[in-house]
Amino acid sequence: xxxxxxxxxxxxxxxxxxxxxxxxxxxxxxxxxxxxxxxxxxxxxxxxxxxxxxxxxxxxxxxxxxxxxxxxxxxxxxxxxxxxxxxxxxxxxxxxxxxxxxxxxxxxxxxxxxxxxxxxxxxxxxxxxxxxxxxxxxxxxxxxxxxxx
Numbered sequence: 001x002x003x004x005x006x007x008x009x010x011x012x013x014x015x016x017x018x019x020x021x022x023x024x025x026x027x028x029x030x031x032x033x034x035x036x037x038x039x040x041x042x043x044x045x046x047x048x049x050x051x052x053x054x055x056x057x058x059x060x061x062x063x064x065x066x067x068x069x070x071x072x073x074x075x076x077x078x079x080x081x082x083x084x085x086x087x088x089x090x091x092x093x094x095x096x097x098x099x100x101x102x103x104x105x106x107x108x109x110x111x112x113x114x115x116x117x118x119x120x121x122x123x124x125x126x127x128x129x130x131x132x133x134x135x136x137x138x139x140x141x142x143x144x145x146x147x148x149x
Contacts, residue, residue: 001041001105001145002081004030007054011074011133013123020129021121026071027052028133031109032081033102034095034146041145042105046112049073054139062139072119076131077106099126 011028013021029049034041054062055069066073079102083091096102103125114120123129142149 001034001037001045001109002032003045003049003143004078004081005049005052005054005141005143006133007136007139008074009134009136011131013074013076013121014130014132015124015127017130020124021074021076023072023074023119023121025069025136026118027066027073028131029073029075030078030081031075031106032078033097033105034082035097035101037097037101037105037145039105039108042108043112044145045143046109046116048143050113050116050118052141054141067116067118072121073113074121074123075106075110075113076123076129077102077125 006028008026008028010024012019051065053065055064055066055071057063079093079096082096083093084095085091106125110120110122
């Protein structure tokens with residue numbers, strides 16, 4: 001599984017113009033599920049995301065995780081994170097999981113994040129979504145459950 005984590009002051013996702021998920025301060029997380037991903041990958045990302053110390057403490061140092069900072073998480077499924085654009089101009093998506101598997105692991109990730117006590121909001125799986133956010137920092141991190149980077 002791959003994820004882009006952004007620290008945001010607020011974020012909202014809409015489907016057909018209607019809001020389906022909104023958070024104030026917290027993390028906007030785009031998640032792509034690979035064809036070889038398992039529940040262990042979802043567990044790894046949930047633990048990593050939930051404990052990233054990327055929020056400032058009273059001294060201005062990035063020392064707090066999202067829960068300690070009183071934030072929330074908005075999770076958006078995004079199969080394009082598994083794109084391979086090394087050849088040609090059209091990305092290939094052969095590494096992305098089939099929809100049923102991807103949805104199962106996406107939901108598991110969200111469940112694990114919520115189980116850590118942080119409020120989790122979601123986009124709509126397989127929908128065309130419009131996402132608005134204000135990146136705070138900017139802070140952006142890339143994670144890969146296979147630890148490829």
